[in-house]
Amino acid sequence: MSTKLGPCPLEGTHVRLEPLTMAHGAVLLSVAQDSDWSWMPVDPRTEAEMTRWIGDALQAQERGTEYPFVVCSKKTREVLGSTRYMDVRSPQKGVEVGWTWYSSKVWGTVVNPECKFLLLQHAFEDWGAIRVQLKTDDRNVHSQGAILKLGARYEGRLRNHRIRSDGSIGDSMMYSITVEEWRSTVKESLRKRVEAFDATR
Numbered sequence: 183m184s185t186k187l188g189p190c191p192l193e194g195t196h197v198r199l200e201p202l203t204m205a206h207g208a209v210l211l212s213v214a215q216d217s218d219w220s221w222m223p224v225d226p227r228t229e230a231e232m233t234r235w236i237g238d239a240l241q242a243q244e245r246g247t248e249y250p251f252v253v254c255s256k257k258t259r260e261v262l263g264s265t266r267y268m269d270v271r272s273p274q275k276g277v278e279v280g281w282t283w284y285s286s287k288v289w290g291t292v293v294n295p296e297c298k299f300l301l302l303q304h305a306f307e308d309w310g311a312i313r314v315q316l317k318t319d320d321r322n323v324h325s326q327g328a329i330l331k332l333g334a335r336y337e338g339r340l341r342n343h344r345i346r347s348d349g350s351i352g353d354s355m356m357y358s359i360t361v362e363e364w365r366s367t368v369k370e371s372l373r374k375r376v377e378a379f380d381a382t383r
Contacts, residue, residue, distance in 0.1 A: 185308040187267055187277065188249025192300040195376065196257070196292050199300060202239055202250035202264065207232055209261045210252065217263065217283045221319035225347040239266065239281075246270060253284065253297055262288050265297055267305070269315070276313045277305055292379040298332055299372040306364045313360055319344065320353035333368035334359045 189201035211232045219225040226235040242248035250266035263284030270277050279301050284293060305311040316334055318325040330336070334357035343354035359368055 185304075187270060187272075187305065187309045189243060190249075190304075192251070192304055193256070194296045194300050195380070196255070197262070197296050197300070198254045198256050199251040199265070199297065200254060202236060202243075202252055202266075204233075204236055204240070206252050206261065207236055210236070210264060213261055213263060213285050214283075216285045216287070218286070219283075219347055221322045221325070221352070222283070222347055223344055242268070246272070250281070253293065255293075262293055265301065267301065275309070275311050276315070277309075277311055278315045278317070279305075280316060292376055294328065295332075295372055295375045295379075299369075299376060302359065302364060302368065302372070306361050306369075311361060313358055314364075315356065315358040317354045317356045319346070320355055326355055329357045332359070333363060333371050335363070 191201065192199040207229075211227070211229060214227050214232065219227065224231060224235055226232040236250075239248060239250040243250060247270050248266055248268045249270070250264065252264050253262045254260065255262055263282070265282040266280065268278045268280050279298065282294070282297070288294075302314055305314050315337075316329050316332075317340070318329060320339065337356045337358055340354040340356055342351055344352045346352055
């Protein structure tokens, strides 16, 4: 497996993940107004902060440590939020999926399951990852539940691991999915969740 992890587009039935560029700044700024930034280290709801946030992400992409995406609806082409690969460890074939945020109007829909399916499938099957990790703030119970629902396993608590955008100190809850788990259960479970959404439409 020699496929690069990114930057590249990833396309599913409902969403398309496009590599982030500075040109996405204005539309992401609009979407950011309707998202929850309580648990994030920055709050890019101003033009200056959004420009800085995108710039930092693109610099990390140049270093090969992160690959950021914008999440778009395939049906309407509307930008719905952002996600990325981060903490890319190419020699060890490990990566984190994180910095995920969406407009509140797509919370609880097919958007997050399909985004995670596309990201995990590309990492495990095209790039050859042996481990994908995810983490979230210790107070973000909703995110913890969503990660467990993916089939990820809880690995532990990283104490004093983050400074939130409001200056408070938080712990991080760490989870992971191994390639064996992806092949045996996680891939099929996520595929069925996306298909179940189709069946109810």
